[in-house]
Each structure stands twice: as structure tokens, then as C-alpha cells.
Amino acid sequence: MLDTKKIRADFKILNNPAGGQMVYFDSACMSLKPDVVVQAMDDYYFKYSACAFRSSHHLSEQATKKTKEARKLVADFIGAKKTDEIIFTRNTTEGINLLANAFPFKKGDIVLVTDKEHNSNLVPWLYLRDKIGIEVRICPSNINNTFDLEKFKELVKGVRLVSMVHTSNLDGVTNPAKEIVEIAHKNKALVFLDCAQSLPHQKVDVQDLDVDFIAFSGHKMLGPTGTGVFYGKYELLESLNPFLVGGDTVEFTTYTDYKMLPVPEKFEAGLQDYAGIIGLGEAVKYLSQFNFKDIKNHELELNQYITDEISKFPQIKIIGPQDPSLRSGIINFYLEGTDMHKFAIMLDSMAMVEIRSGQHCVHSYFADRKIRNSARVSLYIYNTMEEAKIFVENFNKIMKII
Ligand SMILES: Cc1ncc(COP(=O)(O)O)c(C=O)c1O
Incomplete structure (x- = not known):
């Protein structure tokens, strides 16, 4: 099991009270760097x-x-x-x-x-x-x-x-x-x-x-x-x-x-x-220092929770298999007819939840399927279940107003 409390202590960027409690869910684009690096x-x-x-x-x-x-x-x-x-x-x-x-x-x-x-x-x-x-x-x-x-x-x-x-x-x-x-x-x-x-x-x-x-x-x-x-x-x-x-x-x-x-x-x-x-x-x-099995299990636990929660909305479409164990630490979703940039900006401004929106440099896939864009959560070793809950809580709020 990953000791996320201990891991998070290694990342100054996650321990910056002036910056508020950021939820960083964009590691597939750019991971955070531990202080030793x-x-x-x-x-x-x-x-x-x-x-x-x-x-x-x-x-x-x-x-x-x-x-x-x-x-x-x-x-x-x-x-x-x-x-x-x-x-x-x-x-x-x-x-x-x-x-x-x-x-x-x-x-x-x-x-x-x-x-x-x-x-x-x-x-x-x-x-x-x-x-x-x-x-x-x-x-x-x-x-x-x-x-x-x-x-x-x-x-x-x-x-x-x-x-x-x-x-x-x-x-x-x-x-x-x-x-x-x-x-x-x-x-x-x-x-x-x-x-x-x-x-x-x-x-x-x-x-x-x-x-x-x-x-x-x-x-x-x-x-x-x-x-x-x-x-x-x-x-x-x-x-x-x-x-x-x-x-x-x-x-x-x-x-x-x-x-x-x-x-x-x-x-x-x-x-x-x-x-x-x-x-x-x-x-x-x-x-x-980490066992890759622990990393996988950790990402899967968070992915499973987020997948289950967002799937309560039938209008949410997840790109790729529904089964989170086939998607490692990625949950990429969209709502037909909605600009998912808006979704990501709302998450950021409401609760400092940082995710990526757009076509994720796989334009060919989106063009072929005529999907406008999507919002992607990507997880890593320093993410926690508390963060997943903050994401879901704000996701639910957005779903009510979007
Ligand atoms: C699967 C994959 N390949 C290639 C790249 C390109 O990586 P970089 O921009 O670091 O060259 C990325 C970046 O997101 C990626 O996810």
C-alpha cells in the first residue's frame, strides 16, 4: 500500500498553505516533482x-x-x-x-x-x-x-x-x-x-x-x-x-x-x-522505492471510486473501457454537446481541482468520432481518496448547473 501522507510530505508544491488545497489530477500531462529532484x-x-x-x-x-x-x-x-x-x-x-x-x-x-x-x-x-x-x-x-x-x-x-x-x-x-x-x-x-x-x-x-x-x-x-x-x-x-x-x-x-x-x-x-x-x-x-503493484492498486482504488460516482449520470460518457482496471489512472469523460473546457475551468475555480480538457493531442481520434472534446482526470502516487471525494463533490455540483 502507498503511504500517501508520507509521499505528500516529499512534495513542497502540495504543502503550500498560501496556495490553498489544490487537487492535482493532471499527472498524465505533467507530474509534480518531489523536493529531492x-x-x-x-x-x-x-x-x-x-x-x-x-x-x-x-x-x-x-x-x-x-x-x-x-x-x-x-x-x-x-x-x-x-x-x-x-x-x-x-x-x-x-x-x-x-x-x-x-x-x-x-x-x-x-x-x-x-x-x-x-x-x-x-x-x-x-x-x-x-x-x-x-x-x-x-x-x-x-x-x-x-x-x-x-x-x-x-x-x-x-x-x-x-x-x-x-x-x-x-x-x-x-x-x-x-x-x-x-x-x-x-x-x-x-x-x-x-x-x-x-x-x-x-x-x-x-x-x-x-x-x-x-x-x-x-x-x-x-x-x-x-x-x-x-x-x-x-x-x-x-x-x-x-x-x-x-x-x-x-x-x-x-x-x-x-x-x-x-x-x-x-x-x-x-x-x-x-x-x-x-x-x-x-x-x-x-x-x-515504490512497488509498481502498489502504484497500480492505489490508482485503481481512486479510479474505481471516481468511475462509479460519475457513472451515476447516464449522460456521462467515459472514453475507453468502462472497467477502471483496464484504464490505469485515467478517467477521460465527456458530455455530448458540452464544451468540456468549461467543465474543467469550473472545477478549477470552484475547488482548485486541476484536470485537463481538450483533445489531449489525440486529435485524430476525436475528429474521426466527431467528439468535440473531453475532460481527463489522471492520477498518480500523491493523490488521495480525500481528493477524489473533493472532485466528485464538485463534479456533482457542476452536473446540476451545466
Ligand atoms: C502517450 C504519449 N506519447 C507522447 C507524448 C508526448 O510527450 P512529450 O510532450 O513529453 O514529448 C505524450 C504526452 O502527453 C503522451 O501522453
């Missing part, structure tokens, strides 16, 4: 704010040591075989763009995605379609938004890369990654998984999944804003061309030539966000 970044800026890897003075050596430690923490966290398989990025989006630009695609290659991709795992492929003529194939979900493995088995034939969301930010449904990878590999396709929403909430072991590439964002897993990771199997990363090049990606240059550094340096051009990387390492350390 902010402290680690502060330490970098106040004590050893230098270039890692470049200079040989002691400040730089400290930055280098801490950056290396962070890479090792992340590698261990996801079960990577080698530390060098971890490439630091700004976010998931950058990781996917790296893959789209570095992978040796040619005209006619097929990339298979689902019908629930975040724009970050759809636009890079549509863009590549327009730029070099790849084909983007869409794998439709079952009627309740769960993954249709039978359909996948048909559509994966002839595909070069399967690029799919692991846990959807739209409805919280987790796709069966292990089966997807196994079937894809049998069909000679490589697999990229968008782990932005899975990695903060469940164990993702890249060797166990045998997945070829993944990407995720530090800011959704208690880490600093603007940090992310792209992972790839070492031999695959070695075979990719770099995406961005310049300082730190080369061993030496002449006026006419250059020699690239190996993985991961060849993918990390220019000075990096060392404070962010070090903070991300700290977030991984912090998150590692």
Missing part, C-alpha cells in the same frame, strides 16, 4: 554548474560523474543491457523524431501505428510519408478501445516498423507489448513503443519485452520538465545515422572530414541539460 537540480546550479565531459577541472568532473550516474540509474530502471543504450532527449516527442530521422526508411516502407496515437507518434510518420513516401498504416482498436491482436496480426504483414503507444494518454489502456513485439518480430518488423504513459506507472523491462526502441519523458515520471529518454538496442543504435550533429557528436574533425563518436554520444549533440539529466536520475531513484 528540485534539490538535485539546485545542487548542480549552485555547486558545480559546468560542462560535463568537456573540461578537466573539478566542477566539470563532478558534472560528468553525476551525468554518468543518471544514465546508469535510467538504464537499470528499464532493464537495459548497456548504459550506452540510453540517449538523453528533451521529451518523448524528440525521441520519436530521432527515430523517424535516423532510421534508414525508404519510399514504400510501412510504419504501423494504432488509431489512438498521441500526435507525437503520428505526425512524425505522416510527415515522413509526405517527405519520402513511406506508408502509414493504422491498426484499429476494438470497440471498447482495447487492442485488437487479431487485426494486428493481419496488418503487421510487410511492415518495417511498428510504432505504437504502450499506455494510451487518451484512455489509460495498456497495449499487450510482449505479444505485439513477438508477433512483429516473427514478421520481421522492428518495434518502437511510446512509453510516455506506461513507464511512470508500471514496470517496463526492455529486455523482457525484447522491444527494439522506446521513448519516454522525465516530466511525466516525477522528473524535471524538458527531459526525456530514447532507448534502443545497442546494435540497432549503432546502425542508425545520427539525427542532430555537431559538437560532442564527433571524435575529431578536419576542414574536410569528421569522425563520429560511438553511441550514445553520436545522438547527443551540443551541451546538454545536465541539471535536468541529474534531476531525472534523482526521480528514477525516488520512484524506485
Whole structure:
């Protein structure tokens, strides 16, 4: 069981009396950061704010040591075989763009995605379609938004890369990654998984999944804003061309030539966000103290309560399966004909309940189904049943007047 009282004491932002009692239900967009993460970044800026890897003075050596430690923490966290398989990025989006630009695609290659991709795992492929003529194939979900493995088995034939969301930010449904990878590999396709929403909430072991590439964002897993990771199997990363090049990606240059550094340096051009990387390492350390089963059970308990309460209104439609155990910490709902931005703004102004409204960067799903927008509650380790009750109490008030 999670000790939310103890957890909440680790987050200054949740203990700010001047700010009133905020209910933060928007962690799928941006998680809060525990004080240890902010402290680690502060330490970098106040004590050893230098270039890692470049200079040989002691400040730089400290930055280098801490950056290396962070890479090792992340590698261990996801079960990577080698530390060098971890490439630091700004976010998931950058990781996917790296893959789209570095992978040796040619005209006619097929990339298979689902019908629930975040724009970050759809636009890079549509863009590549327009730029070099790849084909983007869409794998439709079952009627309740769960993954249709039978359909996948048909559509994966002839595909070069399967690029799919692991846990959807739209409805919280987790796709069966292990089966997807196994079937894809049998069909000679490589697999990229968008782990932005899975990695903060469940164990993702890249060797166990045998997945070829993944990407995720530090800011959704208690880490600093603007940090992310792209992972790839070492031999695959070695075979990719770099995406961005310049300082730190080369061993030496002449006026006419250059020699690239190996993985991961060849993918990390220019000075990096060392404070962010070090903070991300700290977030991984912090998150590692919890058992993912406890996180899952905690989110499910709150999700079940909220789902039961809002489902008392038959006009409320929940996106995805009705069963909360299939939706992890996400409850995304709408009322036909209602602008759900209004709903979210009312929750904020009435009781400082912070949720997200809109199309959640999955515009394609909303456009296809002609749904205007929705309101999304997303839960995490620091949320409590008291907060869920505040949400429901105000939800009920809004339902009376909207
Ligand atoms: C499933 C999924 N993929 C990709 C992204 C993009 O993440 P970022 O904006 O950190 O690059 C998000 C962000 O919400 C997401 O939920």
C-alpha cells in the first residue's frame, strides 16, 4: 500500500498553505516533482554548474560523474543491457523524431501505428510519408478501445516498423507489448513503443519485452520538465545515422572530414541539460522505492471510486473501457454537446481541482468520432481518496448547473 501522507510530505508544491488545497489530477500531462529532484537540480546550479565531459577541472568532473550516474540509474530502471543504450532527449516527442530521422526508411516502407496515437507518434510518420513516401498504416482498436491482436496480426504483414503507444494518454489502456513485439518480430518488423504513459506507472523491462526502441519523458515520471529518454538496442543504435550533429557528436574533425563518436554520444549533440539529466536520475531513484503493484492498486482504488460516482449520470460518457482496471489512472469523460473546457475551468475555480480538457493531442481520434472534446482526470502516487471525494463533490455540483 502507498503511504500517501508520507509521499505528500516529499512534495513542497502540495504543502503550500498560501496556495490553498489544490487537487492535482493532471499527472498524465505533467507530474509534480518531489523536493529531492528540485534539490538535485539546485545542487548542480549552485555547486558545480559546468560542462560535463568537456573540461578537466573539478566542477566539470563532478558534472560528468553525476551525468554518468543518471544514465546508469535510467538504464537499470528499464532493464537495459548497456548504459550506452540510453540517449538523453528533451521529451518523448524528440525521441520519436530521432527515430523517424535516423532510421534508414525508404519510399514504400510501412510504419504501423494504432488509431489512438498521441500526435507525437503520428505526425512524425505522416510527415515522413509526405517527405519520402513511406506508408502509414493504422491498426484499429476494438470497440471498447482495447487492442485488437487479431487485426494486428493481419496488418503487421510487410511492415518495417511498428510504432505504437504502450499506455494510451487518451484512455489509460495498456497495449499487450510482449505479444505485439513477438508477433512483429516473427514478421520481421522492428518495434518502437511510446512509453510516455506506461513507464511512470508500471514496470517496463526492455529486455523482457525484447522491444527494439522506446521513448519516454522525465516530466511525466516525477522528473524535471524538458527531459526525456530514447532507448534502443545497442546494435540497432549503432546502425542508425545520427539525427542532430555537431559538437560532442564527433571524435575529431578536419576542414574536410569528421569522425563520429560511438553511441550514445553520436545522438547527443551540443551541451546538454545536465541539471535536468541529474534531476531525472534523482526521480528514477525516488520512484524506485515504490512497488509498481502498489502504484497500480492505489490508482485503481481512486479510479474505481471516481468511475462509479460519475457513472451515476447516464449522460456521462467515459472514453475507453468502462472497467477502471483496464484504464490505469485515467478517467477521460465527456458530455455530448458540452464544451468540456468549461467543465474543467469550473472545477478549477470552484475547488482548485486541476484536470485537463481538450483533445489531449489525440486529435485524430476525436475528429474521426466527431467528439468535440473531453475532460481527463489522471492520477498518480500523491493523490488521495480525500481528493477524489473533493472532485466528485464538485463534479456533482457542476452536473446540476451545466
Ligand atoms: C502517450 C504519449 N506519447 C507522447 C507524448 C508526448 O510527450 P512529450 O510532450 O513529453 O514529448 C505524450 C504526452 O502527453 C503522451 O501522453
